[in-house]
Amino acid sequence: MYVLLVVAIVVFGVFVWLKQPQYVAPECDAGSESALYRDGQFSNPVAPAPVSSGRSRSVLAMWYRFLFLKPKDAIPQQALPSVKVDLHALSLTDNVIIWMGHSSYFCQVDGYRFLVDPVFSDEASPVPGTNRAFKGSNVYHAIDIPEIDYLLITHDHWDHLDYPTVSQLRDKIRHVVTPTGVGSYFRKWGFPESVITEGEWFSTVEQGDLTLHILPSQHFSGRLFKRNPTLWGSFAIITPxxxxxxxxxxxxxxxxxxxxxxxGAFDISVLECGQYDDDWPRIHMTPEQTARAASDLHSTALLPSHNSKFKLAHHAWYEPLERISAASQHHSWRLKTPRIGERINIDDPQQVFTDWWRNQ
Structure with missing residues (x-):
């Protein structure tokens, strides 16, 4: 009797917990409009498996390794040496990028302001107390952000789409641009339909002399139990x-x-460089693959992301930056390795950054 009561309380508690806004289910019926949408879900053209045990482990063993095992130096022993720029004080003539850790960026270019995948919460996980941000890596918050012309969300994973962050930013965001289906989260979170634009790969959003391109990536989506309910992608920001x-x-x-x-080619390419693993070799890049992708894009400069804030894979926290530094030696593009929060001057190709991770 008591066991049944406890089970009932736990089930009810989980039910109530899942009614919170961050757990809303997306709505997407792309139908024949999308070549990537079949049988109620999206897929990659090359169709890589999201996870595949590279060491012939069982799926259960793989998840145990992911959740509970930590490699050496997976988490920094001391606070990272981040800095904080007063974004409100920036002139609109300043062309800058601010890396906010992991894959979050503030960008101001030719008078337009952008936020890309902002996550200001202390965790990148639906489970409290897990995937906590490294000390010193989470220095920006909603109050630090000026009005934003475009919020760009690449996909719906927890470390890229954070409900507490976007809800706190709601009144500062003029437009939201996402791949197909991701905009439905914002509708359910009370954002007006008029500010939300979704698109398939190679679709564009234009305003004056600005063109935003929604572009491909090779990944997957889903926040809880349903796989690939929305499209994932990347973005290009093009001005004259x-x-x-x-x-x-x-x-x-x-x-x-x-x-x-x-x-066409890019002045700066911001590419993921972290959270790679033998168990998911096709949905994240190794640093050497990141270098190759930068060359494929004919980039003038590479800004590596998806590292130094959360532990989501089995490598030392500093390994991505160490390996991309080595991989960049024989390429024509210039590697940019700012500290979290450091101002990157878009118009200064000779700006120098330190190997800050080596002093931790």
């Missing part, structure tokens, strides 16, 4: 004077060359 690429999450694939062929 600047060409920026934000790659989101992606494994290495032919889509980088296709993006260059259809959109």
């Amino acid at each position: 004077h600047h060409r920026l690429y934000f790659g989101g999450d992606s494994g290495y694939g032919p889509h980088f060359q296709e993006i260059y062929q259809r959109v």
